Amino acid sequence: MNMIEKEYMVNEIFYSLQGEGRWAGRAAIFIRFSGCNLKCPFCDTDFASYKKMKAKDILKELLEYSQCNFVVLTGGEPTLQVTEDFVDMLHANGYYVAMETNATREVPRNINWITASPKKAYVSGGSVWLTKADEVKVVYDAVQEPDAFGISAKEYYIQPCDTGDKEMNDYIIKKCVEWVKNHPKWKLSLQQQKILKVR
Template sequence: MPSVFVRFGKCNLDCPWCDTPYNNFKRWSVSQILEKVWSFSSKNIIITGGEPTIVPKIEYLLEQFKSDGYFLAIETNGLKAIPAQIDYIATSPKSLYAHKYEKRCIPFANEVRIVMDSNMPSFCELIEQKIKAKNYYLSPCEIDGKMNLLETITLLGQLNQRSNKPKWQLSLQTHKLIGIE
């Protein structure tokens, strides 16, 4: 479904493989963001980052969108509370910060997407216990142009062997596979 992405440029984590260009963001006022989004015909918005839950005045912006009838999805690392206006939650927990997820994270998401880096079997099990979701996905990690696809598929097999009802699926960042940033 066509969607408008509203991408914020700050995060509460510092993942070495992150693809967010933190040095290349413009500051926009709430009214500038609203005007830009209103210029598109889609009534679906994906709020992403960085980490949108740490953005000041995010609730005010989301309330404006909701009052105009928008469907709101959020992409978050899952460490902060989700604003009440959100209709769909996609969380991408980071294994590098497993100690933070052990202490506190959101209890539910529509989907969990984990980028495959290190320490993965135990981290995936931790996230399954901590965050209840309809769908769980593993994505290969791309560093310096190389993607760990084989390791990701191998781990998918291991995770899914534990149950008669496999939960984990492969999720590819297609834009990276075809060279679009």
């Protein structure tokens, strides 16, 4: 099936600020694809609800935010659905394309910016396939040692795990700060969208 006929399972498309990693604070259009090959205990995405959309319908929604040309493909795990043809379509319409992936699968070669967020420390089946990305972002729960699992990157980020418990979250943030001070190759990434209370 070619890209034009294919139906994508899309959880949501929305315009907001990128809250994490290298592009934190930048306006971005998010395409959140439904479905993932992992089941992380801290996942904050509801995959039960999604709509099937063709590429032209996705593009039509993106064009509603004509002031922004930065698109983030996320999920779930976007590599389950996104192909080079789909990314070519976005490029042809002037978009810079970033992808957030759990690094277990091959990423389309024409992605502009790859954020690898390996989950091998937390789930079975999370073995890392990628060896290179633009940035690595590791969720830290103050139990598992932060690890890039051999992924070479320009930037390395450690992100506090949001447990839903304020006291535990404060402790994890404190441990993250300690980790960064002792391992200055890494930077602290906070989920700014939660701090600012935006989607």
